[in-house]
Amino acid sequence: MTSAALRYTGVSVGYQGTPVLTGVDLELQAGQRLALVGPNGAGKSTLIKSVLGMSQVLSGSANVLGRSPAAARGLAGYVPQTDTLDADFPVSVRQVVMMGRYRQLGWWRPTRPADRRAVADGLEQVGLADRARHRFGTLSGGQRQRVLLARAIVAEPRLLLLDEPFNGVDAVSQEAIVRVLRELSAAGTALILSTHDLAVARDLADLVCLINGRQWAVGAPGETLTATALRQTYAHAAVDLADGRMVLVEP
């Protein structure tokens, strides 16, 4: 029996002993796509970082790829938000994607033909093969996000985490990212992505986890992305309109 990509039971996560998010019960199998949905400050990033071994699991049992998060460090792929990176940094698109191979190569082992081939294939997959020699910072926000996705792909992770992959991304890039994510999960990679975009969550995810300080619901999009559950999760940020519709207002 293969172990689940992720199994969290009664987990609290946080920093320096202070919990940010409590009561997390999740199980994700190979090839499944999980969307983390919740308002700003809900704990989405903290949860993602806990999987990477970069925030603390304060209680409960956390298991990533069959190990503790600390022991699984380096095994899960990670796609950061583009705007957390220095656009002025003098590095080419190809160099950024090659960083995905650094886990295997370590500090100084030279790149092999297989690494260069993987980088070329990764860029091909996200539709940016013609930009390999461009400087990273000269690309649009959406293209940069695709480059970071290509970087994650070439590491060939069994579990991939994406922090708000659709923020500041144009429609063409969003379409490309969604297509690649579907291909990855079809090939057996488990995906966890945080998003504000409920339409994307409904369309892309097999599982949706609603969080805001604690886990409010987890299940198929049809069961979780309901007015009742969202109202519970977003609390004051959910405003009912007179015609029976509801608006989620971010602070």
Place this chain on the structure above:
Amino acid sequence: MIEPFTVPFMARALAEIALLAVICGPVSVFVFARRLAFVSDALTHTVFPGVVIGFVAAGLEGVFAGALVAGLLTAVVLTVLTRGAKVSDDAATAVVLTAMFSIGVVLVSRRSSYTSDLTSFLFGRLLTVTGRQLAETAVLALVILVGLLVGARALIFRTFDPVGASAAGFRVGWIDLWLNVILALVVVAAVRAVGTILVVALLIVPAAAARMVTGRLAVMAVLGAGLVLAAGYTGLLVSWIASVDHQVSLPSASAVVLALVLFYLLLLPVRLWRDRRGATVPIPAQRRSPHELVR
């Protein structure tokens, strides 16, 4: 134009600058990219008490060992203090910097030749570089280049994306220590020739100037080294002409740094021109929709 450099002490000064150029070009790229200008400044100041202690204990020969010990110690302390961002980089650095510099001043003020000692420690003695000093600088330069070569990949990854590097299993704390030690070694290599104050220029200006003409790391490193060498030649020549032909005393290390800054200023318009052509695309305002219609 090469005649002054047939005089042995001028040739040794230029050779020393050439060695420093080879290391300062690539190292300054990381100082620039990591925005470590202030940390470099701190290192130059904290090496100061080490220089003084070494000098008091063993004369000029002790300066090297004193600087080395103080530099390595600072590298470790700064790495630990800034770890986990419990103290902001700037505050921690400033505390270490001012404390160590004050200790240096107190120590040097105990000596009778206070003013001349202080001047030579702060501004260096480029024209009295000895053969032995050159050899020591060469050995340090080799160690630094090997350290950079071994660490380049991790350093670049960590500089560009610290969270990504950490997620990929790289130990960011060790990478930071690696760079801080390299910085300390550069300061130790340069401190006797250009002094603790001016060495910071060699760590910051080359890459900052090179960045104005190129967007590639390797080119920045080579160009930065070239700029330091050119500034060394220009500065030494000007100070030679000023003192020999015009009897104006112009400290050579300061002349070298001024030449370097001049190159920086000359390259500024290139950057402005490149920026106007839109070399870097600013990230558009986030599309994160504040209002999400549910149904």
